[in-house]
Amino acid sequence: MRFSAAAMVRSWTSGLLLLLVLLSAGVLSCAGSSKCVGRDFGYGSVVCECNSTYCDSVGPVTLPPLGQYSTYLSSMAGSRLEVGQGQVQVNSSGAGECVCVCVCVCYSDVPFGFLSALRLTIRSEQKYQKIRGFGGAMTDAAAINILSLSAGAQEQLLRQYFSSEGIGYSVVRVPMASCDFSTRLYTYADTPGDYNLDSFALASEDTDMKIPLLQRAQAMSPQPLSLLASAWSAPAWMKTNNALTGKGSLKGKPGGKEHKTWAQYYIRFLQEYAKYNLTFWALTTGNEPSAGLLTNYSFQALGFTPWEQKDWVAMDLGPAVHSSSFPHTHILILDDNRLLLPFWAKVVLDDVHAGRYVHGVGVHWYYDNLVPAAISLGATHKLYPEYYLFGTEACAGWNPLDRGVKLGSWARAEAYAHDIMEDLNNYVVGWTDWNLALDQTGGPNWVKNFVDSPVIVDVTSDVFYKQPTFYSMAHFSKFLWAGSQRVGVTANKATRLEYTAFVRPDGSVVLIVLNRSSSPIQLEVQDPTVGNIPCSAPAHSLLTLAWNTH
Secondary structure (H helix, E strand, O other): OOOOHHHHHHHHHHHHHHHHHHHHHOOOOOOOOEOOOEEEOOOEOEEEEEOOOOOOEOOOOOOOOOOEEEEEEEEOOOOOOEEEEEEOEOOOOOOOEEEEOOOEEEEOOOOHHHHOOOEEEEEEEEEEEEOOEEEEEOOHHHHHHHHOOOHHHHHHHHHHHHOOOOOOOOEEEEEEOOOOOOOOOOOOOOOOOOOOOOOOOOOHHHHHHHHHHHHHHHHHOOOOOEEEEEEOOOOHHHEOOOOOOOOOEEOOOOOOHHHHHHHHHHHHHHHHHHOOOOOEEEEEOOOOOOHHHOOOOOOOOOEOOHHHHHHHHHHHHHHHHHOOOOOOOEEEEEEEEHHHOOHHHHHHHOOHHHHOOOOEEEEEOOOHHHOOHHHHHHHHHHHOOOOEEEEEEOOOOOOHHHOOOOOOEHHHHHHHHHHHHHHHOOOEEEEEEEEOOEEOOOOOOOOOOOOOOOEEEEOOOOEEEEOHHHHHHHHHHOOOOOOOEEEEEEEOOOOOOEEEEEEOOOOOEEEEEEEOOOOOEEEEEEEOOOEEEEEEEOOOEEEEEEEOOO
16 A cells, blocks of 8 residues: 555644644643753764753653653654653554654554554563662762862752652662772772771762762752662782782682671771761672683772682671671672673572572673673573672773764664663663763773763863763663563564563553664554554664553
């Protein structure tokens, strides 16, 4: 069946008239949102520029009543969380195509069946893991960059992440002492032989930068922030190589004085931050323990084999946390690349003495393409369903072949969305980005390990740029509240679309769809409890749909 030019004009005209009617009636609105000030730096799409007085925002999200749905679209073409709204159809017969832009306009002259036969069906009876949260890391570098801005721009940046008008970050990873995204090498107990940790003290990077920013973020967040602590290295005098960098592990054996002191170092960190009313939801057993097993690793690292980590948790860290003032703080093992799973988890969690202290497994996204998620994450969940999987670090621009900051890279936005979706569909309960903000070189970083960030600061102009990756995060963090439960989604035929669906605590449904192809893909979303939503996923786009079920 083919349509004449006149028929197509009538279709667009009727759609435009419908749009005007709905807008005049107040049914469709972009109220509460503000538009992106786009800048194109030649990397495929735009960044959104923000300053001390203006920043785009979708605003607080309230879903329309039963029988309607909302859409939020970001695309390589320049859409950034553009809001749409439409009517749920009781059945698909005679339904029209919905083009999801700032508003969702239905062209009822064009039969839906002509456009596509793809149907995604929500299977709410198929229930999986519940979401814990999404966020980023307050590194020294992130704090330096945020504080380099004027007071107004700082406030704007923090609000973009943490306020109800922002994108709903609820997790903040906090390095314990220095990492590569610091300007110097330090720990909190650098006095040799201080096994009692009498010299333990937070650094100025904590007291003057990270802690004040965390307090400000918590003050503007509508929910308590889940803080996650990770250490990069023990003090040099505790290590076999007597250095913070390179190949080195703890001296002695688990149960020995170095291992017990290192466990107490964690407790002291929790105690010092608690003095500032900052308490930690979880801590990890150490950032990338495999790194410290390598030769001449270039920045801070502490090597652990899985067998050493198992014994340290069982004999030292677990008992120390359990008997401290923070017995409910979770312990996450691994905090390294998922390609180490399920082997690493088997070594640690098969041990009853270590396993009883552990709550979850932290994973990084580097080299994810080397091992299918089902083989690493999925297999681990099936073996140990009582332990949750949590994404603790990811960033773009880390690969030597694609290094550093690329302002406006849509390819990186798609890489984020793909990895988050793949993780969620394989039982991961949250995903944490790396630095909250970096400068235009991707630093500071004392070892020049420059990478990208969802927010890039231009201190000379007192502005910051929200990268496409910022909006990738937003499509998940703003809509998948803590307690949202993944449910099944089935497609009636093969498709290039990637997707994941959740039922939120209030019963509403969220479906996130990624189209990495160069062509738009028409689809119909079927929720047996409410009806059908005909829609189009534009080329190179990320689309979040949400609707009430009662």
